[in-house]
Amino acid sequence: MEYLLFSLFYWVIPPLLVQRLSRQFDKRVFFGIATIHYLVVLYYMVYSLSNPADARAYFEDASRDVAWHTHWNLGYDFVVAFLYPFVQWLTFSYIMSYLPYALVGLASYYLLLKYIRRIFPTVNSRWSYVLWLPQLHFFTCAIGKDSLIFFGICLMAISIFPRVKWGTLVMGIIIVTLVRLHITVFFLAGLVCYYILVSKMTVYLKVFLVGAILAAFLIVFPIFNEFVGLGKSESYTEYVERRQGYNTDAGSSVDVANQNFVIKALSYVGRPLFFDANSILMLEASIENIVWLFMFLYVLCFSFRRWSIARSVFVFILPMLTFLIPNAILLTNLGIAMRQKTMLFPFLYLAFICFQYSKKTSKMKDCIIHK
Numbered sequence: 001m002e003y004l005l006f007s008l009f010y011w012v013i014p015p016l017l018v019q020r021l022s023r024q025f026d027k028r029v030f031f032g033i034a035t036i037h038y039l040v041v042l043y044y045m046v047y048s049l050s051n052p053a054d055a056r057a058y059f060e061d062a063s064r065d066v067a068w069h070t071h072w073n074l075g076y077d078f079v080v081a082f083l084y085p086f087v088q089w090l091t092f093s094y095i096m097s098y099l100p101y102a103l104v105g106l107a108s109y110y111l112l113l114k115y116i117r118r119i120f121p122t123v124n125s126r127w128s129y130v131l132w133l134p135q136l137h138f139f140t141c142a143i144g145k146d147s148l149i150f151f152g153i154c155l156m157a158i159s160i161f162p163r164v165k166w167g168t169l170v171m172g173i174i175i176v177t178l179v180r181l182h183i184t185v186f187f188l189a190g191l192v193c194y195y196i197l198v199s200k201m202t203v204y205l206k207v208f209l210v211g212a213i214l215a216a217f218l219i220v221f222p223i224f225n226e227f228v229g230l231g232k233s234e235s236y237t238e239y240v241e242r243r244q245g246y247n248t249d250a251g252s253s254v255d256v257a258n259q260n261f262v263i264k265a266l267s268y269v270g271r272p273l274f275f276d277a278n279s280i281l282m283l284e285a286s287i288e289n290i291v292w293l294f295m296f297l298y299v300l301c302f303s304f305r306r307w308s309i310a311r312s313v314f315v316f317i318l319p320m321l322t323f324l325i326p327n328a329i330l331l332t333n334l335g336i337a338m339r340q341k342t343m344l345f346p347f348l349y350l351a352f353i354c355f356q357y358s359k360k361t362s363k364m365k366d367c368i369i370h371k
Contacts, residue, residue, distance in 0.1 A: 078148075
């Protein structure tokens, strides 16, 4: 009965979103996205009932008889606070508690699809099928941080090109900060690098921006240190080694802790591959990772080969790299990388779409952000 109730409420939303898409092809693509998302969330529900899953811990904490304001904090507490009204006030069961998170994840794919069709109207529509990759949906449909932060990152990604939409950008920053503060720092570092190194801002504005960022960094750094767990007497090298030790024990059979940085970065984006697979799910993930590796290498190659176009696309590439580099160093166990690299997807995918669009138009050369 609970599964039926979940299904009824879930399928109210996709038809409403489909009606806001103008092209029949996009409507079919989004219906496919909604169907895959639905099937994956059902699988995750069943999987979580007999296997270790963070979703159950979030639900149990939200079910406790404590005041809502006790959960008003960053990270884990924010996820519980988001779930609290549904559990305590609407009396959602464990199965029904998946509904708000599943719909937030679904809305993220709708935003990406709508944005691509509006900003890149002549790009090959078949690349929209990338949004059907099940691995993406597996990590953005369940109770937890991933669906919320994926939605926030999508808001950030669609608000910075070709002109900044400050309302959407700030909303995305707030959501990502509430879930994972350090991820906000990584992505904002990339955007700042873009504005300083590539954009058409005046020198005076760039100097002012650098000063403002340094002042903000001095204020935020103590909070950031405490949030990520960097001890006062601990060096950065010791911190990296400690985090790598945690990740090695995370349960994945693929450990790349002793590899060089290039292998780590490529592994973070595109592994497990076929030679790593030891189950049907890992085999399916390795097929998807071929697509990830293709998009990633394509973006890197075109960044060097077509600089006049890449200057515009760097608004997506630099945030992607400032996220990838520290995570490739710290998250060396692929069990964690498979889950967290979904945060990389919106910027990687939109950078790839930008280069595809540039094949059909010369407008990209004039789209360097300056506001």
